[in-house]
Amino acid sequence: MSFSQSIRQPFSIALSRFSKYVSKIDLILVVTGFLLLGLHITLDPERIKQLIPETVYQYRLAMFFEPEADDVMISTFLPQGSDRQEVLDEEITAQNMNLDFSEDINGRSGEWSGGADSKRIDYRAMVTTKSIQYEISKNLTIPLQYSDDLQPYLQQTADIPIDHPEIKQLWSEIKPANSRNTLEVATAIYQYINQEIETVPFKGLTDSLTTVRLKSASCNGKSRLFVSLARLNNIPARLVGGVIMNPGRKKTSHQWLELYIDTHWTPIDPTNGHFGLLPNNYLELYRGDKVLFRHTSNINFEYYFNASNKRVAPSLYRHDLSNSEKLPSAATHLQAFGLTVTTISLFLLFPFCTLIITFLRNVIGIKTFGIFMPMLIAAACVFTGFFVGMVGFVLVLGIAYIGHEILGRFHILKVPRLAAIITLNNVLFLAFIYIVDADTSIEFGMLSLFPVVILSFVAERLHQMTEESNWLELFKVSLGTLVTIVFCYMAFVSVLLQGVFSLYPETYLLVLAALIYIGSWSGIRISEIFRFKSLFSGVNGRIMGINSRNRDIIYPHNSKQMLKLASDKLDTKALLHEYQVPVPATLSVCRLYKEIDQFMASLPLDRGFVLKPNNGSRGNGILVVVGVRDGDYLSASGDRISLYKTRKHVEEILSGAYSQSGSPDSAYIEEIISQHRVLNDIAPYGLSDIRLIISNGQLLSAMLRVPTLSSSGKANLHQGAIGIAVGLDDGTTFRSVQKNKVIEIHPDSDKSLIGISIPDWEQIKEIAMKCYRAVPLGYLGVDICLDSKNGPVVLEINGRPGLEIQNVHKTGLYNAATDSY
Amino acid sequence: MPPQIPTEGKNKLLSHTGLPHLIVACLILLIVWITESVISSIGNEAEIITIKSELNDDFELDIQQINLETHLLETVDDLLEKIADRSHSIEQIMNLEVIQQLGIVEKQQVLAHLARSLIEQKDYDNSVTVLNSFSIQDRTALDLQFGYAFSLSANGNVEDAQLAYLKVLESKPNHQAAALNLGLLQKKNGQCKEAIKLLTHVIEISSGQKLAKAYAARAGCYSEVKDHMNAVSDYRKSIEYRPTHELTWRLFVRSLGYTQEPYDKKLASFEKAIALNKKHYRFHLQKAQFHLDHHDPTRAIETLKEAKSLSRDNLEARRLLAWAYLEVNKRHSARKQLRYLESRELAKSKKQLINYLSQYNNKEYLELQTILKKIKIKSPELNYLAALVNIKTRYYKRALKHLNNLSDHPDYTGRALVQKAKIYRLRKNYKTALTLYQKATFRNKSASAVWYEISRIWAKQEDYEKALEILQQALEIKPTERKFLLAKGNYLKQQNLLEGSISVLEQLITDHPRYIRGYRLLGDVYMSVGDVDSAIKVLEKLLEIKPTDELTLYQLATLYLDKEEHKTAQDLLKRLLAERTDNIDARYLLASSYCELGHTNACEKELDRVLRLNSTHSGAVNLKQKRLSITLLNQNSSDGK
Structure with missing residues (x-):
């Protein structure tokens, strides 16, 4: 054997063994997928960093007012980008108002002007921030001089006095051993204010002096005092205002300060105990001793902030052009079509969720209501939140079930019944919308409404199961549905998976390969291990599971x-008859609604018969009539069935209620068999x-x-x-x-x-x-x-x-x- | 055929069921979960920025403790404790009985030791108070004067500190630390001339770290007085002794930008400085500006791409990137950056600039010129843009005015130079243009685009040999640049070195198979050598790329006509005319072809059309008359019969 042969041979053997289990298509897909992935990573190694999730904050400011005259003005500071925060997107809604932006050293502000018909301004922004910790070296000395642009941050103001005797007195009491050392001075001031000045929720402005005297203040008073003391020590200092983006609604903004230390504006929040560190959830809005809102007086001005956050895949939110120069992410392309980020994330994960469902169904053997319905429910839960989504799922299902129950008693036919239930669910949903506050964080997209329709069908199946008293089956299917929903939901909200499929769309080839592999696999499902457990001990012949039955046979x-x-019983019977195969005699057939009267007239009144759907299965829809009593039929279980009910049953059969395919069916009666x-x-x-x-x-x-x-x-x-x-x-x-x-x-x-x-x-x-x-x-x-x-x-x-x-x-x-x- | 599963009678859990798949799925789930947990935690960490003392490090501390007797040491320790817990002020401590009852010498020793300890603890306030209790002579004698001066300067008492240091130097002229510190103080105080003198002395007497500091300080002074050459030299020397001092590197490359040092050397310095702190966003921007101003937009683009990822607020990097793309004529890429900036840029003035750049990118030169005329142009960016716009609209005088405003601007010197050269070239003032371009090549010998422009000037003056020689410089830097290769082909053609030209152009179209201008020139060359077949081949290829190119269609038609392949030529001309019905030459050619073939009606029809488009088309008129006379002749001869 030559050298090359000796190299090739083990690979060939491995490949041939491997190919017993994996088809050629699979191999091609997997190899191509991995190759492309490898190439992609090699050519653009930076892209992989975009898999690291980042926290995105949804910041909202709602302002309400009631102008009396035609001249109302409202101004506030809006978020802007800096080294630690970035505004990804913003949306402003203000009907009948003009908006002007302006920007200066204090920040970016928006000024709205309008008339008597202006009532509300809504500002929403998506912001990312990063936390920066400033570590101040121990041997930094406070400089003696600063450039002109820093001079304003060394001056005293009415609310931030420096030369006042009480401020100086305070400083003499708290100053450190080395009052020229930057870190020691800053630390001394910080410790005093953080530990000795009580935090109280004063609503208005508190100046430094008041803070000293009362030894208590809110964030603005504490920060002002800090600035006073810092400036006293020749450290440039400025106030910073913003919002702490904790989830939920609130009315309070926040103030902290920054010290200029060796070209760095170092943040300090003495109220919340942050020294040299600004946490992720701090949103800066302005710098300097400013007020957040300015507005025309007597307009009953009200406002609130609302914030929420989530971990996201950056590739869904950032359309960084460094990517577009090589290969844009899938999300970039989809956004160009106006899809929202949530919809895009769902779209990207649909194939993976189908893989989950396929795996759970074909390998584990989990049954669900509807094959891909759990995926849609999970998608709806992404919009609404898992808990709210599941509650909604149960509610909609419950309403649909009750609807089936009630309408079934009135013998409403299948399709109109389903339509009525969908209508009912829609009406109730509208009622819900009226009750729920528009400011709720519950998001409704198409995908959260679509399952309402699907669930109406599911409820029908559920109703059927309860009618058959098949409780165990009902429990299994319900549990299976829940498990599948959970797995799909976890996949949808996985930031890692969102990033992978967005940045590396070639991974879909791997998903496709997995789907084809599972489709080619005809082994025994996990659930069948329990079903056929007695066959696993001893030599009992290979079990035929559902997969092997379907695929191999x-x-x-x-x-x-x-x-x-075979599913058409009438045709089968006719064919068997030709082959002289004995079959129960067919007494009458009804194929169309217009034939019902004739069919009903043909029903025997003196003996039993069996009414059957032509395309039914598992005995569903079969009515065995054993006799007649007082004009009513008697069923095999002893129930009395009126002619009217019998007719309704026939109508149900014709509508396809018992048909395997769900499409309209024929009904027929045959001789009852005497066993x-x-x-x-x-x-x-x-x-x-x-x-x-x-x-x-x-x-x-x-x-x-x-x-x-x-x-x-x-x-x-x-x-x-x-x-x-x-x-x-x-x-x-x-x-x-x-x-x-x-x-x-x-x-x-x-x-x-x-x-x-x-x-x-x-x-x-x-x-x-x-x-x-x-x-x-x-x-x-x-x-x-x-x-x-x-x-x-x-x-x-x-x-x-x-x-x-x-x-x-x-x-x-x-x-x-x-x-x- | 379904995959073959082994057909033993026994049912095996592992090989026949989904258990292995379940295990694999669980493993994958675990991996995904772990990875997600890990990467989630990565994003949560705070970025740490260390604010180091940079300037203060330069000051030297030269305090030596003297051995004290134990009981005196204990006294000093007690006093230090009292100071630390603030039970006594320093004045109270100095008046304590335990001090007062000491003898003069012991008292001095104790206070001296106390002062030194306070300095070590950086308690300069108190150390000054203690040392004030000594006379100058005593301080000098006890070697406390340096500590006194140091404490004063650390306390912000600059003038007294300077005097104190001078006292040290009076008694010890070679006191390195005192001289260095004094020099630093003078520099801080703006007394650069005095500082330079003193620091020169320090340099003479110092070594090691002190020497590095002295060089750095002197370089700072040179920078202040705009002596950048000396500044650069001193920074270099400082770096030799302190190669990892980031601040020195930064100041060094900043000064380097003002000098005439070769581009490569400056670049190397930039690279080293960045290597010390790769995350320094501003520094990357500085480097990118440097590249742009030294006619190296390609490298500027690379640098800016790196810079973009270093800061969340990377709008400045994107703005520069847009400029860089405009320099290399990548309008599509520039448009992308500008679109991003349009949606993100919040500052009014910057937003306006973005709009102007977008207009420039979209070739709306006249509209932009009108706008720029009406506003006050202050910023260098707007000045430069105004210059570019005026060049495009041929208002060269105005353009020069704007460029002159930028001559001394460190970020625009080079770019302004090149644009001026371009203006002179366009005005056909080749001598001045050449001079300016040469200056540009001195700034950066690797500026291939500049070499190319110089070669074009020689070509304009029809000195193709020289042009080729200069173009070689550009080709050495970018041997595959298609623009350069095209020019080479052209210059060789002009020198009648047609074989060489063909060889270059054939290679060009092989390497750039969609480069239309390459095909066109090659076609021309083949036609020049009379190789019609090859010319046809080349033009056919060109037609595949651009099927509706009029010139190509016309040239091909002409060539086919030369070969008497009228049908093909007519088809081509018809194609051309389908695109441009008013192409008189093509129509005339078609008419001629018809006439030659004797298709009278068609010929007449086309001739009429030509004359309708241009009644004085000589060719058409002559041909028409010729046809008329032939017709008359025929008529007469038939009449005669």
Whole structure:
């Protein structure tokens, strides 16, 4: 072997082993994705720093007033950029007012002027700040001279006296050992003011002298005193005004000061105990001994500040042109279309959330209401906040559920019922808006309103489940939905993920690769480990899970046309009839609303019948009428059903309420089956059936499904019916299971379930094979009943037969099914 | 084919189920969570800025303690404690019995020791009070005079401190620390001449750190008196002894900017200074200005990109970046910066400047000129912009006036120089233009754009040999710059060195396959050598890039006509005329082609159109007359029959 071969060989082996599990498309996507990512990082290494989140503050100032005359003026300081803060965006709303900006050494101010019809000014800004800690060296001496521009910061004013005897007296008491040392002087003043001067919430202006005398002051008094003492010691000092952006609403601004120390304006806040440090949430608005607001008098001026903050991915907020010269972030492009930042962040994370949902569904086996509905709910929660969103979710769902319940009693048809519920939810939402303050931080975007519609559908499914009393299933699905919502929400609010997908859109290739991989994976879901746990011990044949059934068996071998045929019971029956397969006789069919009268007239009044939807599944929508009493029908469960209700049921069927696809359906009635004595003895309630599984013309497995009282007379294993394994050779039962527990006696009839010989077993097998020939699905389940008069009759053909038969037989079907090909 | 899963009968938890995937998913989740936690905490840290004592470090402290007897030491310690807890004022302490009862010598020793300790503790107020109790002679004798002078200066008593230092130097003329400190005080006090003299003496007698400080101080004085050459020299020397002193580097490069030192040397100094503190935003801006003014906009752009990331409020960097992009004619990039500034810039004056720059960028020269005429232009930026606008609108005198306002401005000297040179070139005053450009090359020998301009001037004077020689300088700096290569091709062509020209231009279009001017020139050269086929090939390629280029279509048509390929030529001319129906020459050519082929009607039609556009088109008129006479001749001959 040559050298190059010896290098290549291990890679080839690894690759060939790897390719058993990963398709070529996946490999290409992954390799391309990583290559592009690597290139991107290499060519623009600075970009990765944008993954570090930053805190963005939403600062809001609302001003209200009632001008009497036509001449109102309001002026205030607005945030501006500096070394420690940056205004990312601002928005000003002031109807019927003119706005002028001006800027000087004190700051940037906005001046509004208007007339009698001006009432309100709203200012919003998005600001980022950084915290700077100034460390003053111990051996700095206070300079003797300063340049001219610093002279104003050494002068005394009416409110900031320097030469007053009381100020000097105070200084003589507190001055440090070395009164020429900058740090010592600043520290001495700071310690005195911070510890000895009590903080009290004085509303107005307090000058230094008053502060000295009262030994108490608010922030402006304390800061003024500090400035007095600093200037006394020839340290230039100035007041700074602003707002502390703690979340929530308030009316108070704040004042602190800055000392000029060796070219640095060093911040000090003696009120809140910050020396040389300005925390992140301090927003500077002005410098100097100024007032924050100036306005025309007698206008009942009111105002408040509101602040909130969040950690964000900088790439969503910054459209730094250093990026655009190489490759703009995805967020930059999306912003150009006018999308808000929240919407952009959701958009960027949608593919990743679909991956989460796919993983939870296909690998874990979590069921939810609607496949991608949890993602939409999570998206709504991003706008409203998780708690508010979940409360809203439960409320909307609850209202929709109640709506279904109430409207269902009036027998309102499905589509109008759904529309009515959507309307109801909208009305209630409007009412909510009226109640909620517009200043609330709850954000409503399209994505928070859209799920209202989706939830109306979900509520219908929920309603159905409660009607079926399928509480366990309801609980599982609800829990699964909640878990999925939580994961999706966490992904949506992940600043790291937002940054990654915005800055490195090539990572979508990796997401796509993961989706394709999961789609190609046909292993057993985690939930199926519990479902089929008995099959994991011993050698019981490979389990066929939902993934492997769908991907390895049904997709390749069951064509769509045949599946469609199998779901159409009337067409299937007609075809089976041609193949001389016995089926229950169809008495009447109703395909359109205009045929309802005729159909109702055809209903037997002297005997029982079964009313069925053509495209139904799992027994949903089937009405078994066993007799008539006083003009009403009697159902198999003993309920009296009026003609009117029966008609409504037919209308429901026609509207597609029980259809697998949800689209309009046909209703039909067929002869009621009188069960064979053998089976009747075991379970007189409901109709037992025999399910046979055929794969590529080979009979693989068979089970007898026997209803119980707990299954409400239905032969549905998930609802409590008993599954009894039947031997293929002799048709004798040998093992029975109810809800994964092995039993031997029927819980209602106390009859033994083992050793039962199924009558006409060979005929049953032959009928099953005929069904295969008539409807050549590669993998199918045939449900056969035993009629006491007519013998075996085929109830239906199932193109996606369930998997519980494996638990009943305690044998996995995978190998048998794949080997049949 | 689905992926093959092993077909054993046993169900394996790990290989058959989603467990491994769940584990991997959990790992990924963990990694994401940890990374998110880590990066969240990174952003929360406060940036630390240390305010160091820079100027005060320059002062020397030269205090030596003398050994005292133990009991006296204890006394001193007691006194220091009393001072520290403020139970006594310094005057009270000096009058304490424990002091008063000491003998004169012991008292002096104790007070001297006390004073020295107070100085060490930086309690200069009290140290001055203590030392005041000594006479000058006693202080001198006890070696306390230096400490006294030091305390006075630290206390802000500059004049007394100076006198005190002089006293030290009287008795000890070579006292390095005293001389240095006095020099520093004089410098601080604005007495630069005296300071220079004294610091020169310090330099002679000092070494090590003191020497570095002395050089730095003297350099500062030289800067004050605008003797930048000496300032630079002294800063250099100071750096030799104190290579990590950031302030000295900063002051050094600032002074360097005023000198005629070579560009590379200045740049190297800038790089070193930045290396000491890479996060210094202003310094990056300074360097970028330096590049701009030394005709190196490319480097300015690189520097400004770095600067942008150093400060949140990086508008100044962006403004400079916009200027830099305008210098290199990258209008699109400039527009991006200006758009950003338009939305962010809050200061009125700066906002106005941005608007003006945007107008300039959008080539709205006349409108901008009108605006600038009406306002008072004070800032150097506006002056420079006004000069540029006036150059564009050919108001050279006004432009020169604005440029003259900038001659002494340290950030605009070079740029003003180059623009002046450009004006003289445009006025065809090549001699003056050359002189000014040469000055620019002295400032920066690597200014390839300047070399290129010089070569253009020689070319204008038709001295292509010289032009080529100068252009070589530019090509050595930027060998792949397409503008330069095009010029080289042109100069070679002009010198009839057509083979060489072809070789250069062929390489040019290979390296820059969409460079239209390269194709055009190459086409011209091929046509000059009579290589029609190659010319056609080149022009066809050009047409692929710019399918509607009139000149190319016309040239190609002409060439095809020369080759008698009328159909092709006609198609090209029709294409041209579809773009520009009023192109008379093309129409005439088409008419000629039709005539040659004998397509009379078409020929007549086109000729009529030409004459409608220009009734006096000689070619059309002649051809028309020729056709008429042929027609008459034919008519006559047929009549004759």
